[in-house]
Amino acid sequence: MSEFSVMGRRKITINTDPQRRCYDGCHFSEKTIWSEWRHIVDLPTREEAEASARTYKVINPGRQYKVEEHE
Numbered sequence: 001m002s003e004f005s006v007m008g009r010r011k012i013t014i015n016t017d018p019q020r021r022c023y024d025g026c027h028f029s030e031k032t033i034w035s036e037w038r039h040i041v042d043l044p045t046r047e048e049a050e051a052s053a054r055t056y057k058v059i060n061p062g063r064q065y066k067v068e069e070h071e
Contacts, residue, residue, distance in 0.1 A: 002069050004049035007037045008056060010063045034064070 012035050017028040040056070043049040046067060053065040 002071060003042045003044060004046050005042050005068045005070060006040045006049050006052050006056065006065060007068055008040050008060075008063055008065045009035045009037050010060075011035070037066070040065075 011032050013027070013030050013032050015022060015027040015029075016031050019028070021028040041049075041052060043052060046069070049067040053067055056063070056065050
């Protein structure tokens with residue numbers, strides 16, 4: 001029987017300044033990347049997993065969510 005996992009990731013800001021300068025939380029130079037996909041929850045049906053992913057997206061609109069099937 002298959003289970004479905006809800007996976008999520010977020011944006012991460014990296015200070016790219018060689019001297020690591022940061023003034024009042026602002027970097028002299030920076031880049032934003034996506035984190036690795038992380039497991040959130042396992043659910044028994046695709047419908048439940050997709051509904052959960054939609055709910056997470058409403059709560060955290062700046063993050064990405066996906067559903068993966070596994071055995």
